[in-house]
Amino acid sequence: QQQVKQSPQSLIVQKGGISIINCAYENTAFDYFPWYQQFPGKGPALLIAIRPDVSEKKEGRFTISFNKSAKQFSLHIMDSQPGDSATYFCAASHSGYALNFGKGTSLLVTP
Amino acid sequence: DAEITQSPRHKITETGRQVTLACHQTWNHNNMFWYRQDLGHGLRLIHYSYGVHDTNKGEVSDGYSVSRSNTEDLPLTLESAASSQTSVYFCASGLSGSSTDTQYFGPGTRLTVL
Numbered sequence: 001q002q003q004v005k006q007s008p009q010s011l012i013v014q015k016g017g018i019s020i021i022n023c024a025y026e027n028t029a030f031d032y033f034p035w036y037q038q039f040p041g042k043g044p045a046l047l048i049a050i051r052p053d054v055s056e057k058k059e060g061r062f063t064i065s066f067n068k069s070a071k072q073f074s075l076h077i078m079d080s081q082p083g084d085s086a087t088y089f090c091a092a093s094h095s096g097y098a099l100n101f102g103k104g105t106s107l108l109v110t111p
Numbered sequence: 112d113a114e115i116t117q118s119p120r121h122k123i124t125e126t127g128r129q130v131t132l133a134c135h136q137t138w139n140h141n142n143m144f145w146y147r148q149d150l151g152h153g154l155r156l157i158h159y160s161y162g163v164h165d166t167n168k169g170e171v172s173d174g175y176s177v178s179r180s181n182t183e184d185l186p187l188t189l190e191s192a193a194s195s196q197t198s199v200y201f202c203a204s205g206l207s208g209s210s211t212d213t214q215y216f217g218p219g220t221r222l223t224v225l
Binding site for chain 1: 142144146154155169201203212214215216218
């Protein structure tokens with residue numbers, strides 16, 4: 001049973017546009033929600049993370065929106081650039097223990 | 112600089128052979144994890160360890176084993192490799208109960224079982 005569901009599976013956005021990836025979870029014990037970025041042939045790298053005590057966190061062009069009551073969180077990439085083309089994974093965990101990953105979203109930003 | 116390394120980076124083996132993938136981290140993290148990545152499945156947890164001599168089964172542990180004799184290393188063993196274990200394997204490490212809970216991933220090992 002997958003504990004974190006991610007959508008869409010793939011996404012194509014024009015340069016300068018906004019990329020939005022959504023995730024939903026079931027386990028209310030989760031208290032850490034990171035997003036990872038992965039380029040081909042590389043390991044996932046932490047992009048941004050949020051805890052459920054805040055509704056939004058912004059780092060540069062990347063923003064996480066968190067809705068605790070709906071058990072949903074999303075990643076927004078503003079002013080998307082071709083260099084953002086990668087696979088993005090949402091995840092959730094409890095107190096730093098094993099991450100439960102979504103299945104990933106392949107993002108392509110066209111020039 | 113602290114880091115997490117995996118070896119080998121690429122491995123081709125035959126069905127039925129025992130294979131061990133190495134993972135080494137220099138952050139002194141107490142938690143270490145093994146994931147496999149397959150198209151359409153994302154990253155799935157194989158085994159994990161929260162400290163020396165501690166090991167736990169993850170979502171897809173059948174056919175795999177780990178042992179933790181020190182803080183730095185968590186080798187993953189495929190007892191008798193099967194074609195279904197062809198995948199990319201990632202090791203990760205992190206701290207539990209920390210302010211960040213960040214997990215750091217290694218570069219991965221691409222394993223092909225023929």
